[in-house]
Amino acid sequence: MVDLKAIADQYDIDLQQLQFEKGEVSLEVLQAYIVEHFYPRIQKEEKLLGFRKVIAERLSESYRNAVHVTINMDIDPTNLLVLKEKTHGNPSLTVIMLKLVAFALKDRPNLNATLEDNVIKVYDSVNICVAVDAPYGLVTPVIRDVDKKSIPDLVTEYEDVVSRARAGQLKEKDFVGGTFTITNLGMLGVDSFTPVINPPQVAILGINRIKDVVVLENNEPRLAKSMTLSLSVDHRVVDGAPGARFLQKVKEYFENASAIE
Numbered sequence: 001m002v003d004l005k006a007i008a009d010q011y012d013i014d015l016q017q018l019q020f021e022k023g024e025v026s027l028e029v030l031q032a033y034i035v036e037h038f039y040p041r042i043q044k045e046e047k048l049l050g051f052r053k054v055i056a057e058r059l060s061e062s063y064r065n066a067v068h069v070t071i072n073m074d075i076d077p078t079n080l081l082v083l084k085e086k087t088h089g090n091p092s093l094t095v096i097m098l099k100l101v102a103f104a105l106k107d108r109p110n111l112n113a114t115l116e117d118n119v120i121k122v123y124d125s126v127n128i129c130v131a132v133d134a135p136y137g138l139v140t141p142v143i144r145d146v147d148k149k150s151i152p153d154l155v156t157e158y159e160d161v162v163s164r165a166r167a168g169q170l171k172e173k174d175f176v177g178g179t180f181t182i183t184n185l186g187m188l189g190v191d192s193f194t195p196v197i198n199p200p201q202v203a204i205l206g207i208n209r210i211k212d213v214v215v216l217e218n219n220e221p222r223l224a225k226s227m228t229l230s231l232s233v234d235h236r237v238v239d240g241a242p243g244a245r246f247l248q249k250v251k252e253y254f255e256n257a258s259a260i261e
Contacts (some may be wrong), residue, residue: 002027010172039177040125048118069196070232071243075251077210077227083257089151091155094184100253102126102147105180108246112179114200115237121181129198131183132165137164140181141174195232202237206230
């Protein structure tokens with residue numbers, strides 16, 4: 001016997017309210033409600049065929065444990081820091097970056113995707129998982145529709161999932177429907193690393209520390225800020241050039257950061 005209440009509790013669904021809206025609540029009705037409200041909307045779906053399928057099979061066979069490709073790019077985070085300071089409430093830099101990365105994913109949606117059973121799904125929803133270093137291990141709860149939410153709303157949701165992750169209070173709903181992942185080791189002083197893709201997603205962005213560097217300007221040395229972005233992509237789906245173009249788009253948003261809602 002399927003326990004509908006146990007399933008509903010994992011998603012904070014009020015069965016009485018659902019019954020009022022839908023009539024008799026069956027497992028099928030509950031599952032349809034969960035898919036509608038907690039899973040990403042599919043923009044397009046295509047079978048992994050032909051050239052791409054051949055590449056996927058060869059890479060999987062020859063490099064079963066090494067299908068990741070990591071691309072590193074240095075950026076100037078000066079305007080990012082200015083935006084953080086002038087945004088109401090002085091939110092964490094991670095929240096600011098979540099919003100800007102969501103914009104980049106809307107511009108380059110092929111990285112906002114998953115690969116399962118030789119099917120690539122590219123999503124309209126931008127549901128970003130955030131890596132959290134919980135006492136019991138690394139977890140990646142999801143924040144949904146990041147591109148549509150205001151900074152205050154993202155701050156509230158980010159602080160909530162991080163708090164619940166560290167307290168061991170995450171539910172099933174916090175782990176379903178992710179389309180991309182961000183992991184920030186910059187706060188731990190890391191300069192560069194190889195992020196591991198969060199399957200079935202096809203890409204993950206690693207954030208590294210902000211550091212002082214000496215640059216030449218008009219043949220004169222000056223002190224500047226620098227940060228390395230580390231993007232890992234699944235080479236079965238995303239080639240190096242599209243990955244680099246996405247990273248360039250992220251760099252563009254970070255370096256030209258201005259007021260955002």
